[in-house]
Amino acid sequence: MIPPEISVIIPVYNEEDGLPTLFARLYPALDQLDTPYEVVFINDGSSDRSAALLREQYERRPDVTRAILLAANAGQHMAIMAGFEHARGQIIVTLDADLQNPPEEIGKVIDKMREGHDYVGSIRRIRHDNLFRSSASKAMNYLREKITRIRITDQGNMLRAYSRTVVNAINSCKEVSTFIPALAYTFARNPAEIVVEHEERAAGASKYSLYSLIRLNFDLMTGFSLVPLQWFSMLGIVVSLGSAALFVLLIVRRLVVGPEAEGLFTLFALMFFLIGLALFGIGLLGEYVGRVYQQVRHRPRYLIEAILEGDQ
Ligand code: UDP
Ligand code: MG
Numbered sequence: 001m002i003p004p005e006i007s008v009i010i011p012v013y014n015e016e017d018g019l020p021t022l023f024a025r026l027y028p029a030l031d032q033l034d035t036p037y038e039v040v041f042i043n044d045g046s047s048d049r050s051a052a053l054l055r056e057q058y059e060r061r062p063d064v065t066r067a068i069l070l071a072a073n074a075g076q077h078m079a080i081m082a083g084f085e086h087a088r089g090q091i092i093v094t095l096d097a098d099l100q101n102p103p104e105e106i107g108k109v110i111d112k113m114r115e116g117h118d119y120v121g122s123i124r125r126i127r128h129d130n131l132f133r134s135s136a137s138k139a140m141n142y143l144r145e146k147i148t149r150i151r152i153t154d155q156g157n158m159l160r161a162y163s164r165t166v167v168n169a170i171n172s173c174k175e176v177s178t179f180i181p182a183l184a185y186t187f188a189r190n191p192a193e194i195v196v197e198h199e200e201r202a203a204g205a206s207k208y209s210l211y212s213l214i215r216l217n218f219d220l221m222t223g224f225s226l227v228p229l230q231w232f233s234m235l236g237i238v239v240s241l242g243s244a245a246l247f248v249l250l251i252v253r254r255l256v257v258g259p260e261a262e263g264l265f266t267l268f269a270l271m272f273f274l275i276g277l278a279l280f281g282i283g284l285l286g287e288y289v290g291r292v293y294q295q296v297r298h299r300p301r302y303l304i305e306a307i308l309e310g311d312q
Contacts, residue, residue, distance in 0.1 A: 004038040007089030011079035013044040015097040017203035019053045042083045045073035058308045066309040074302035081094040093161045098201035101159035109161040119188035120161035123154040124198035147227040150182045179220040
């Protein structure tokens with residue numbers, strides 16, 4: 001087999017309803033590019049028939065298909081990591097399995113890569129997600145811009161292309177929780193972005209609950225910045241200065257006006273606010289410490305159950 005020039009990495013987690021349409025649209029789109037390619041599916045421990053469907057597809061197109069079956073759910077970004085470690089192409093494209101990024105757009109990112117970029121991100125022209133998702137993601141984009149040095153316009157969109165050099169750099173990272181587009185950005189020397197179409201999810205429901213979305217965004221913020229911790233130290237300084245000022249004010253008042261006994265509930269409000277802040281600070285610290293703990297255990301980031309590939 002000719003070594004593929006393009007590798008398309010697709011993480012799959014319980015996508016049985018959408019996979020047949022994905023296969024039907026992806027392969028013709030890639031055949032059209034007229035470049036040797038491979039598709040690397042990563043089954044992220046699905047509990048539905050996804051693995052069986054991937055196996056069937058592998059049997060249908062063994063020349064250009066590989067499937068890595070993970071033993072348990074490792075999360076989207078770790079699944080992509082597994083894909084990166086097995087990809088053989090010079091240009092590596094990531095894509096979601098749910099057809100929100102139309103496979104027909106792959107050609108566009110590849111053309112952009114050929115202009116000499118080593119990382120091409122994409123921006124959704126019109127986003128087809130519900131209002132909550134869109135506005136929450138806008139807010140996270142904004143926060144990320146503020147606290148990290150990562151400049152990507154639309155962080156949530158996974159249709160992206162990476163050069164072999166960037167993927168090699170990513171492969172040498174041993175992080176257990178990460179956010180691939182941001183990690184790639186730190187290694188890219190000549191990144192670019194293009195605008196692509198975005199569609200409704202073809203079938204099935206989003207695999208991200210509100211909780212897992214929050215977790216993912218913590219991965220992004222803590223993985224690429226210490227600014228949240230530093231902000232907290234600053235906030236601590238400001239609060240201490242504020243309470244010192246209040247102390248002086250109360251002493252003066254005690255001498256001038258006399259003892260003060262009222263304002264009990266103001267005190268409560270103030271206390272609760274400060275306790276809230278302190279709890280948040282401890283939680284934030286925990287986010288970092290927890291990740292350090294996960295990292296030092298050196299457990300494998302994902303377990304591979306089987307790899308379907310020909311003797312290519
Ligand atoms: N995914 C995965 N493991 C997970 C969650 C998601 O491999 O634990 C895959 C999923 O199958 C899809 C992609 O990651 O191909 C993006 O997931 P989804 O479309 O649910 O996310 P959203 O579009 O809602 O951000
Ligand atoms: Mg999606």
